[in-house]
Amino acid sequence: MAQTLFINIQSLYGVITTDASKRKSGKEMNVFEKISNAFLLTDNGLIMSFGEMKDLPSISADTTVVDVKGRMILPCFVDSHTHLVFAKSREEEFEMRIHGKSYEEIAAAGGGILNSAKKLATMSEDELFESAKERLYEVIGYGTGAIEIKSGYGLTVEDEIKMLRVIKRLKAISPIPTKSTFLGAHAIPAIFKNNREAYMDLIINTMLPQIVNEKLADYCDVFCDQGFFTVDETDRILTAASKHGLKAKIHGNELGYTGGVQVAVKHNALSVDHLEYTGNEEIECLLNSNTMPVALPNCSFFLGIPYSPTRKMIDAGLPVCLASDYNPGSSPNGRMSFVVALACIKMKLTPEEAFNATTINGACAIEMSNEVGSITIGKRANFIITKTIPSLAYIPYRFGVYLVDEVVINGEIWRQN
Ligand code: NIG
Ligand code: FE
Numbered sequence: 001m002a003q004t005l006f007i008n009i010q011s012l013y014g015v016i017t018t019d020a021s022k023r024k025s026g027k028e029m030n031v032f033e034k035i036s037n038a039f040l041l042t043d044n045g046l047i048m049s050f051g052e053m054k055d056l057p058s059i060s061a062d063t064t065v066v067d068v069k070g071r072m073i074l075p076c077f078v079d080s081h082t083h084l085v086f087a088k089s090r091e092e093e094f095e096m097r098i099h100g101k102s103y104e105e106i107a108a109a110g111g112g113i114l115n116s117a118k119k120l121a122t123m124s125e126d127e128l129f130e131s132a133k134e135r136l137y138e139v140i141g142y143g144t145g146a147i148e149i150k151s152g153y154g155l156t157v158e159d160e161i162k163m164l165r166v167i168k169r170l171k172a173i174s175p176i177p178t179k180s181t182f183l184g185a186h187a188i189p190a191i192f193k194n195n196r197e198a199y200m201d202l203i204i205n206t207m208l209p210q211i212v213n214e215k216l217a218d219y220c221d222v223f224c225d226q227g228f229f230t231v232d233e234t235d236r237i238l239t240a241a242s243k244h245g246l247k248a249k250i251h252g253n254e255l256g257y258t259g260g261v262q263v264a265v266k267h268n269a270l271s272v273d274h275l276e277y278t279g280n281e282e283i284e285c286l287l288n289s290n291t292m293p294v295a296l297p298n299c300s301f302f303l304g305i306p307y308s309p310t311r312k313m314i315d316a317g318l319p320v321c322l323a324s325d326y327n328p329g330s331s332p333n334g335r336m337s338f339v340v341a342l343a344c345i346k347m348k349l350t351p352e353e354a355f356n357a358t359t360i361n362g363a364c365a366i367e368m369s370n371e372v373g374s375i376t377i378g379k380r381a382n383f384i385i386t387k388t389i390p391s392l393a394y395i396p397y398r399f400g401v402y403l404v405d406e407v408v409i410n411g412e413i414w415r416q417n
Helices: 026-030 091-098 103-108 113-121 125-141 157-173 196-213 231-243 260-266 280-287 297-303 310-315 336-346 351-358 360-365
Strands: 003-013 034-043 046-052 064-067 072-075 077-079 144-150 178-185 219-224 247-252 271-274 292-295 383-386 404-409
Touching: 026 310, 026 351, 077 336, 077 351, 077 360, 091 103, 113 157, 125 144, 125 157, 125 404, 144 360, 157 178, 157 196, 178 196, 178 231, 196 231, 219 231, 219 260, 231 247, 231 260, 247 260, 260 271, 260 280, 280 310, 292 310, 292 360, 297 336, 336 351, 351 360
Parallel strands: 003 064, 003 072, 077 144, 144 178, 178 219, 219 247, 247 271, 271 292
Antiparallel strands: 003 034, 034 046, 072 383, 383 404
16 A cells, blocks of 8 residues: 555644553543644555644655645544444334333333344344444444444344354454454343343353354453342453453443442453443542543433533543444444534533543553554554534534544545445
8 A cells, every 4th residue: 555645734633642552541631632734644554654744754756645725634533332233223212211211111121222132133143244334334434443342232142142243244344443342241131030140150151151262252341230230240240251361341330329330440341331420439449440431421412311420530530431332222323523522512521631532542441542542653544534624622512513524544535335
């Protein structure tokens, strides 16, 4: 692949030149470094150099030159939490919520995750793959340049493996780095309602060994919350996963102060995600850990539940990551620029904090910060060229408006064919 030189960039954002794989915490999150009037040179899909236009390097005759004409460039989003393999949409539950039912009531009545599992059981691996591939391409078009995808709508040995095989196939065709997470502990299937132990046994003694044997997952997740998995059950699943060499990523504290944060930190989880219910105790616990707090504002917006107190978390010195949680139940939208807008509007994060939370900190939450998450020499040339806009803040200010002009993946303008 030849070199490409992008010139006349009004602002090149998300530049990190030292410690480019380190997460940003507290006050550091408010620094989203930029170079004004910049160039960016890519080579063989990687970032080769960048700087001010006045320092433009001499280039060889076969270098492609792209005149950005005063638009901005930002690193692609890293979406560290999605469930984009699923069978069908669930707008009937959306309507039930309009009429007053809560997410928990719908789940307790067999809707929610169990509804998605029922639908997924009827679909073939190929059908699931094709629909998930569409969604993957959709979010790349929105500017996502690395992604994590979970299982968790199978809930049987066969269907969890089916989902993970779909993710494995997505990884193989994905132009962006992709991680896979086993979430067999997403909900207790109806047939195990009165025998939770039997489902625990299935996860620990059948699913996990088989998944590890087939190398189908990078991480293990558990929905540790009221009405789902208890702290003790989470603890046992994570202990088993760690024996198999799988690190943890937890769904926790979405529905209450349920101990999800503490059990995640106990297991040195890579991240604990949701965190709508996060008090001083949880913040204290996270401050003494390497576990990344991940908030999912789409879910709060869509379900009408509280937003995670990320302002308080950053002020306390924590890193914060933001992800889409793209799924049919609580966030049927994988557009990360909307996540940034919600973070600014509803959580009172600055645009700089919101972009760090969706780029470098996202990369740290899926152990990809050597490869993506910033404009750094040697990282993948995965970046967004914005429309002509006056400032960074203009992006969340125009919430919901599509301001991505082009997405560059591995040094080339992304086109879905
Ligand atoms: O992250 N909270 C748990 N799981 C998903 C929602 C799953 C669903 O409703 O289908 C989430 O929000
Ligand atoms: Fe989720």
